[in-house]
Amino acid sequence: MVMGSIMKIQKETAEPANLSLASSGILSAQNVDVFYGDQQAINNVSFEIPENQITALIGPSGCGKSTILRCFNRMNDTIDICKVTGDIRFAGQNIYDPKVDVVALRARIGMVFQKANPFPKSIFENVAYGPRIHGLASSKDHLEEIVISSLKRAGLYKEVADRLQESGTGLSGGQQQRLCIARAIAVDPQVILMDEPCSSLDPIATAIIEELMESMKQNYTIVIVTHSMQQAARISQKTAFFHLGDLVEFGDTEAIFTNPIQTRTQNYISGRIG
Amino acid sequence: MEPPKTMELRRTGKLVKLQEQIIIIALMLCSLAAILVTVGIVASLAFEAFQFFQKIPVSEFLFGLEWSPQTAIRDDQVGASGKFGILPLLGGTLMISTIAMAVATPLGLYSAIYLSEYAKPRTRVWVKPMLELLAGIPTVVYGFFAALVVAPLIRSTGSGIGFEISSESALAAGLVMGIMLIPFISSLSDDVLCAVPKTMREASLGLGATRSETVKNVILPAANAGIIGSLLLAASRAIGETMIVVMAAGLSAKLTLNPLEAVTTMTVQIVTLLTGDQEFDSAKTLAAFAIALFLFVLTMILNVISLKIVDRYKTIYA
Amino acid sequence: MPDYTLTTSENLQRRHAAEARFRWIGRLAVLLSLGFLVLMFFSISTRGMGAFGQTHIQLEIHFDEAMLDPNKQRDPQQLARANYKPIVNQALFELFPEVQTRRAQRSLYRLLSSGAVFDLANMAGQNPDLVGSTQLLWLPASAEVDLFMKGKVDVSLEEKLRRLKNNEIAWINQLKVKRQIRKKFNTAFFTKGDSREPELSGILGAMIGSFLSLLVCFSIAFPVGVLTAVYLEEFAKKTRFTDLIEININNLAAVPSIVFGLLGLSIFLGVFHMPRSTPLVGGLVLALMTLPTIIIAARAALRSVPNTIREAALGLGASKVQTTFHHAVPLAMPGMLTGTILGMAGALGETAPLLMIGMVAFIVDVPQGITDVATSLPVQIFLWADSPEKGFVERTSAAIMVLLAFLVLMNLFAVFLRRKLEKQW
Structure with a gap:
């Protein structure tokens, strides 16, 4: 069984062009359970995330939306007591397969965190960090090119062009978060996971980042966890509603917000649970 | 006639207030103790050192290349005026401290990194107290260990490969002092590493860095100041350490760079000058206070710098 | 076409090797540090365990009234100050009647700790009734004998270079046969102050x-x-x-x-x-x-x-x-x-x-x-x-x-x- 699945992955990776992503989505979760010690945080969750779209994961706090997000690039590996079962696939490959290199996985699936967390280094070094460790730049000029284009894509370049050597921690909150997005982009991932990226930002900074996501979606698949339903409604094409570890409803954003099927979703959207 | 209740309250209130004032003043006096101790140290050292410098010029003490504190017992004795140059002592102290830091820094730092970044909680729970046990062992025990086990071991290995090593060597004292400093460095660095926010690790791991890349490129640079501070504190402790060197380093005051020779340190000389029979006013005993003053100032500079660095580091991630 | 590869590459393998090396260095540092702790405890406890036992020699001591208390006052202070060396010597001569020369007798006496007489003085001082009686007592042996019994004397060494001579070793072996020499728990170590003699010193x-x-x-x-x-x-x-x-x-x-x-x-x-x-x-x-x-x-x-x-x-x-x-x-x-x-x-x-x-x-x-x-x-x-x-x-x-x-x-x-x-x- 195991051998078979490994061989299948190898075959698929050899010919990625043969994958029919349109039907299955770039990321898929099948019957996923997550446990923290004895505590079950995610109950039998299955859904698929389409490529080059924005998918929002919403739900009240503690519902497991961040937990499932962190499964997609195996950040949960860093928590000793966390155990994930089920089948999570990226481009058809089971990411928990022993053959999968978690470092390679995280290079393909980047992450932006709730609190902006630039390294205490210069703006340039912050963005250059990923390309450096992965050996993506062939020369110094190439590295500079990557850094500048990443900053441009993150809509930050104009603001920091003249102070690339200054510390990244000196930027404003919104700028810091965009720096973190630039840092993630610099590794050239296919998917970017965002864990409540605007929760500590003011409305203006939030608007800028939302605009940025809108422009990023042609190149990247974005999965965003948000506690703000308005934000999900504004920016996402698909929405998944989580409650107490269950995936209650998943579908087109418009349908979820205008015509939810489940009563739990209705109650949440109308503000009766939260 | 009973006075109105409010009056009564006010009167006792005054009394209580007076009592409390007294208590607070008493508390303040207690807190002066810390200052008094420092003043006492400085005053006593400075007073005796001043007397010393009336007999021996400061320049001779600070820049003299020879140390032989034998003073003449009779006035007409020849050639026993005593040489009081601190440089050979400083040289010995620095050599042993350097050896100790060379042993303790990599071991302590890597232990701290392993414990804070790699070890499972169950391992950590066991290993940390064991290392703290190492820190709680009295230095006289380390000294005994150095003289009884390490020095003979070094000596026999040395003669095995054709080196003549004296039974008391800077290497033996330095090695054992290094062992003593390992837990000191590892626990201070562990605190410093743990203070680096978790989000920093996640950011790096999320970009696909391995753990060691995260440690080398993100955590260590972020913890830089704190680690330097703790290394300075460790160095200060090495310079002031007494028992290990008294028991394992020897008494020969010479300027040498060979760690296989016996050297002496400032603390060793203080002990030899002040134990046994002593007259209080001779240059010999007063010299001990001059060395101690030098030692106090040297370690205080290191301490204050490292405390400042650590303090500033703490406020960054507070 | 985007690259979806998740399996490891040559570059990644190199990075993982560096990771493994780093982890091993850390583990080694911890093990080495703990190793020092173990080495220190081991070397000190193997050397120290011996001190909790102390060799004693059994002698039949006759508290001779004529020698110790000629005035028959049974004054405890007097008894504590009396000279017990002769009665110890007497007990030793009885045990080894074949030892005749003065020199040999002196070295025979050296089997015992010089503190043995003080033990006897203390006993008699506390219990004056002992005078006149004969007691079978365990008295502390000298440090040399103690070291020998603990196997810490190199008998292969030339006699001149040893403090313990061949005739003394012979006596000890005789005592061993008679079961009149053995190690007992070293109570003196916990009940006495410092001394110049190792076997009499305590903490x-x-x-x-x-x-x-x-x-x-x-x-x-x-x-x-x-x-x-x-x-x-x-x-x-x-x-x-x-x-x-x-x-x-x-x-x-x-x-x-x-x-x-x-x-x-x-x-x-x-x-x-x-x-x-x-x-x-x-x-x-x-x-x-x-x-x-x-x-x-x-x-x-x-x-x-x-x-x-x-x-x-x-x-x-x-x-x-x-x-x-x-x-x-x-x-x-x-x-x-x-x-x-x-x-x-x-x-x-x-x-x-x-x-x-x-x-x-x-x-x-x-x-x-x-x-x-x-x-x-x-x-x-x-x-x-x-x-x-x-x-x-x-x-x-x-x-x-x-x-x-x-x-x-x-x-x-x-x-x-x-x-x-x-x-x-």
């Missing part, structure tokens, strides 16, 4: 000296430390004065311990003329040294008491002083005590400053009070480690084992106290 004097010093240390450092912490944490406003105190405390915590010894020497001995070599001065010096540790621990403990409790008390109309001493201090007490015990443990192991104030003297008597001359356990270890006699090596190691046992007990007690009493806020 009681040093232990009492350490205990008295710690008593003085505690009774000064604890109240002063706690009150200072209370002032700084609860009352003082942040001014340049408190900043100064703060810097002072942190700096004092890192001042070399020997400097405190010099402070004690010139102030306590030089200015105040306190008695030299006493637990009083030793305790004072140790108190000054532990003060910063206690202050820092007590402040941390006070800081961990949540403000809500202070606010609750203040809200009920309690004054600041009442709030502090009725609520904050009692709640912080476990933390303060834990810190104090750890500070005391540090003071117990401290040696260098005590050398400066003369607690390094050779002292046979067990101190009775804080103004008696005394030494301390670590200083005793230092003195024994320095002495050339081979018999002291195992005693030094044994004394270290006792010291470490006390330290471990104090640490365990501190941990216990923290677990038992500390509230989790």
Whole structure:
């Protein structure tokens, strides 16, 4: 069984062009359970995330939306007591397969965190960090090119062009978060996971980042966890509603917000649970 | 006639207030103790050192290349005026401290990194107290260990490969002092590493860095100041350490760079000058206070710098 | 076409190898550090275990009235001062009748510790009725015999180079056959003071000296430390004065311990003329040294008491002083005590400053009070480690084992106290 699945992955990776992503989505979760010690945080969750779209994961706090997000690039590996079962696939490959290199996985699936967390280094070094460790730049000029284009894509370049050597921690909150997005982009991932990226930002900074996501979606698949339903409604094409570890409803954003099927979703959207 | 209740309250209130004032003043006096101790140290050292410098010029003490504190017992004795140059002592102290830091820094730092970044909680729970046990062992025990086990071991290995090593060597004292400093460095660095926010690790791991890349490129640079501070504190402790060197380093005051020779340190000389029979006013005993003053100032500079660095580091991630 | 590869590549393998190397270096550092701990414990305990046993020789001692108490007064003091050497000699000659020459007889007597006669004197002094009787007694053997019995004499060495001669070894072997020589638990080690003879030396004097010093240390450092912490944490406003105190405390915590010894020497001995070599001065010096540790621990403990409790008390109309001493201090007490015990443990192991104030003297008597001359356990270890006699090596190691046992007990007690009493806020 195991051998078979490994061989299948190898075959698929050899010919990625043969994958029919349109039907299955770039990321898929099948019957996923997550446990923290004895505590079950995610109950039998299955859904698929389409490529080059924005998918929002919403739900009240503690519902497991961040937990499932962190499964997609195996950040949960860093928590000793966390155990994930089920089948999570990226481009058809089971990411928990022993053959999968978690470092390679995280290079393909980047992450932006709730609190902006630039390294205490210069703006340039912050963005250059990923390309450096992965050996993506062939020369110094190439590295500079990557850094500048990443900053441009993150809509930050104009603001920091003249102070690339200054510390990244000196930027404003919104700028810091965009720096973190630039840092993630610099590794050239296919998917970017965002864990409540605007929760500590003011409305203006939030608007800028939302605009940025809108422009990023042609190149990247974005999965965003948000506690703000308005934000999900504004920016996402698909929405998944989580409650107490269950995936209650998943579908087109418009349908979820205008015509939810489940009563739990209705109650949440109308503000009766939260 | 009973006075109105409010009056009564006010009167006792005054009394209580007076009592409390007294208590607070008493508390303040207690807190002066810390200052008094420092003043006492400085005053006593400075007073005796001043007397010393009336007999021996400061320049001779600070820049003299020879140390032989034998003073003449009779006035007409020849050639026993005593040489009081601190440089050979400083040289010995620095050599042993350097050896100790060379042993303790990599071991302590890597232990701290392993414990804070790699070890499972169950391992950590066991290993940390064991290392703290190492820190709680009295230095006289380390000294005994150095003289009884390490020095003979070094000596026999040395003669095995054709080196003549004296039974008391800077290497033996330095090695054992290094062992003593390992837990000191590892626990201070562990605190410093743990203070680096978790989000920093996640950011790096999320970009696909391995753990060691995260440690080398993100955590260590972020913890830089704190680690330097703790290394300075460790160095200060090495310079002031007494028992290990008294028991394992020897008494020969010479300027040498060979760690296989016996050297002496400032603390060793203080002990030899002040134990046994002593007259209080001779240059010999007063010299001990001059060395101690030098030692106090040297370690205080290191301490204050490292405390400042650590303090500033703490406020960054507070 | 985007690259979806998740399997490892050559570049990644290289990075993972670096990762594994790094992890191994870390693991090695921890193992090496712990290895030193094990090596130290091992080398000290293998050497020290021997000291807990002491070779004794069984002799049939006749307490001869004519020799010990010719006036038949049975005066205990007289009996304690009498000369017991002849009756011991007599017992030895009876055991080895074949030994005739004076020289041989003298070396026969050397099988026993020179302290054996004092043991007999003590016995007779305490129990005058022994005079006239004959007793079968186990008396301590000399250090040389003790080392031989513990297998620490190299018999392959030429006789000239050994302190224990061939005829003495023959006697010991005879005694072995008669079962009149054996190792017993070394009670003297725990009940006697220092001595020039390894087999007669004990650590009681040093232990009492350490205990008295710690008593003085505690009774000064604890109240002063706690009150200072209370002032700084609860009352003082942040001014340049408190900043100064703060810097002072942190700096004092890192001042070399020997400097405190010099402070004690010139102030306590030089200015105040306190008695030299006493637990009083030793305790004072140790108190000054532990003060910063206690202050820092007590402040941390006070800081961990949540403000809500202070606010609750203040809200009920309690004054600041009442709030502090009725609520904050009692709640912080476990933390303060834990810190104090750890500070005391540090003071117990401290040696260098005590050398400066003369607690390094050779002292046979067990101190009775804080103004008696005394030494301390670590200083005793230092003195024994320095002495050339081979018999002291195992005693030094044994004394270290006792010291470490006390330290471990104090640490365990501190941990216990923290677990038992500390509230989790």
